[in-house]
Amino acid sequence: MIDDASDESLERELFGVRARALPTMTLDIDDVLARAARMTPVRRERGMIAAWIAAAACILLAPSHPTGVLDDARAAYSDGLSCPASAMEPMASLSPGDGAMCAMEPSHLVCDRDVTISLATP
Amino acid sequence: MTTLASLSALTPALGIAADASDVERERFTFLYERHAPRVHRFLRDLLGDSALAADATQETFARAFHRHREILCDRERAVPWIFGIARNVSLEMRKARTRSARVFVASDADGASPASSPEGDLLGREVVRVVDLALGKLSDDRRAMLLLRLDHELSYDDIATLMGFSLAKVKVEIHRAREVLRETLDAYKRGGSP
Numbered sequence: 001m002i003d004d005a006s007d008e009s010l011e012r013e014l015f016g017v018r019a020r021a022l023p024t025m026t027l028d029i030d031d032v033l034a035r036a037a038r039m040t041p042v043r044r045e046r047g048m049i050a051a052w053i054a055a056a057a058c059i060l061l062a063p064s065h066p067t068g069v070l071d072d073a074r075a076a077y078s079d080g081l082s083c084p085a086s087a088m089e090p091m092a093s094l095s096p097g098d099g100a101m102c103a104m105e106p107s108h109l110v111c112d113r114d115v116t117i118s119l120a121t122p
Numbered sequence: 123m124t125t126l127a128s129l130s131a132l133t134p135a136l137g138i139a140a141d142a143s144d145v146e147r148e149r150f151t152f153l154y155e156r157h158a159p160r161v162h163r164f165l166r167d168l169l170g171d172s173a174l175a176a177d178a179t180q181e182t183f184a185r186a187f188h189r190h191r192e193i194l195c196d197r198e199r200a201v202p203w204i205f206g207i208a209r210n211v212s213l214e215m216r217k218a219r220t221r222s223a224r225v226f227v228a229s230d231a232d233g234a235s236p237a238s239s240p241e242g243d244l245l246g247r248e249v250v251r252v253v254d255l256a257l258g259k260l261s262d263d264r265r266a267m268l269l270l271r272l273d274h275e276l277s278y279d280d281i282a283t284l285m286g287f288s289l290a291k292v293k294v295e296i297h298r299a300r301e302v303l304r305e306t307l308d309a310y311k312r313g314g315s316p
Binding site: 008011012014015017018019020021022023024025026027028029031032033035036039 | 151162163166172176179180181183185243245246247253271272273275303307
């Protein structure tokens with residue numbers, strides 16, 4: 001086993017003398033900051049690309065719609081039309097393209113085609 | 123859109139836009155002024171060229187600036203971390219340079235010295251010459267570890283983390299490097315010339 005606790009004081013002193021004898025560099029913090037600023041756009045670009053790739057992957061991999069589930073936001077008609085929840089105001093009338101007239105009520109939706117869909121209420 | 127919202131939340135988390143306040147710049151400047159000379163010395167010892175080492179030092183601190191908030195918050199970790207960047211920069215610069223048989227050369231032992239007396243100058247030059255000779259006998263990794271331990275006084279744990287080696291390997295490497303240093307010094311003492 002190597003004894004790492006052995007006395008290093010002489011060697012450290014040697015390196016200390018050497019450090020004082022070696023030439024030092026001219027300090028220039030402005031140059032450092034300028035270099036850092038030049039690096040930033042490259043890093044930002046890389047970060048944005050990574051973020052967009054991640055977002056695209058999320059969009060592609062996520063299921064387009066939870067199959068067979070009707071949530072509070074949407075209610076499907078039996079004839080394939082849908083009413084967004086944002087339009088669900090008391091007694092608001094909808095005019096779907098096929099001419100069916102619907103009346104919206106807070107608790108359920110009634111259409112004139114014998115279609116009644118209960119809406120989930122909180 | 124949820125995706126866009128999460129994107130905008132993600133971007134700062136990546137640490138990309140790290141604009142520093144005046145106070146942070148001031149504190150970073152203090153850190154730079156305090157540690158740049160020793161980082162320069164470390165890089166000079168790794169690259170064997172004082173001018174190249176100065177460039178590498180600037181590059182090291184420019185890279186460090188991107189994480190300045192972490193550095194300024196955790197000063198204990200700052201020094202080993204900066205030396206880690208410095209070593210990476212030296213490796214990159216060495217790769218970029220045309221490969222020579224031996225990178226390390228005692229290039230500027232007779233350069234401008236801050237030593238105050240002629241005796242001090244002479245002693246300093248001799249020490250630089252002998253130590254540089256010993257360092258020149260070491261492999262790059264072993265030399266870096268010896269310098270980090272004896273010149274820059276990092277702990278064995280920090281050196282192991284910085285170098286990516288096990289603690290046991292670091293201890294063995296430094297032990298062997300010290301043997302080489304001692305042998306070189308002994309030879310110098312015996313014959314006046316190592």
